Amino acid sequence: MSLPHAILTALLEKPSSGLELTRRFDKSIGFFWSATHQQIYRELNRLERDGLIHALPQPPSRGQRKEYEVLAAGRAELTRWVAENQDPKPIRDPLLLRLRAATVVGSGGLADELRRHLGLHRQQLALYEEIERHDFPAEEEADENRLQHHILRAGLSLETFWVEWLTRTLADLPPEGG
Amino acid sequence: MSLPHAILTALLEKPSSGLELTRRFDKSIGFFWSATHQQIYRELNRLERDGLIHALPQPPSRGQRKEYEVLAAGRAELTRWVAENQDPKPIRDPLLLRLRAATVVGSGGLADELRRHLGLHRQQLALYEEIERHDFPAEEEADENRLQHHILRAGLSLETFWVEWLTRTLADLPPEGG
């Protein structure tokens, strides 16, 4: 149950409408918890029903912006959730699964797909590096910024892992077929 | 749609019953694609209905083992899927999300949880290292084994990442509260 808490976090940073949240979930928070607008609208309704957020007074007709704000109960719930015990989920990666399948049915055509993934991960890595240059240029940082920097470093490390691992694995894959 | 293909892979390695598959999904394949027995039984029924696998002749009563085998169509489907274009999913990690939330509501109690995760990732890393020592001791390897070794190395690298990242982040977290 992470989506409601992702939304609470985003709304605490800045009260927003559903579409604004959707946009913000395409970057920043969305880098490690993505969501579609359908999920977000549904979840906003639930959070409001449960008294964790409320809509700011606005015309309540259909095509109208509705802006939400976090209530005290919402902040309390988020605080509780941050320190909760939640075991890390095991890795769940379709690409590794496909490599495993390739050991059984052969790796025909897989090299192209690995090269494609390598390109995508290089792009994502470059994006994170740009964000780091832009948002964390200084040497000394406030406590809050340091935590955000650690989060970004997790993204950098994970993309770096994929780039290195794909490069090595590709170098070791037979030229065509298997 | 990875679960059916995970099952096809496991069944190609060795025809099995539902419970046997469930056990094997607790290790090996399950290291990067976990599944419960309920998922597995449902998926076995679908795969049989779709003509990708079939049950070996056995007494078909309720509490009886039912062993499955992959058909030619199943192998063809798996071969197709291995080389298919599938974009990598963005990272989706509740712990990183909780750190992000902590930048807003404070990191109270989070240090304990990070220490707990550090312990769990160290355990998993040790397990992978043991598997590596046991299954890939030699220097020269057959092509098939090399691919499997790469898969294991992905697990090793990912767990190593978590251990290092958690260690650094913990060292930088205020002693209590936030």
Add this chain to the structure above:
DNA sequence: TGGTGCATGTAAGAAGTTACATGATTAC
């Protein structure tokens, strides 16, 4: 005959995905 483990399932619900629908605003 009664408990334990093996083996296969059903049921209900939460979460995520994909396709489509509808009202309001803006730009021409």
Add this chain to the structure above:
DNA sequence: GTAATCATGTAACTTCTTACATGCACCA
């Protein structure tokens, strides 16, 4: 005025999770 875009939704479906149900085999 109408087309594009903004904004909020509905509907149907698939996947995953959690809890429970049922039958068989073995052993004491």
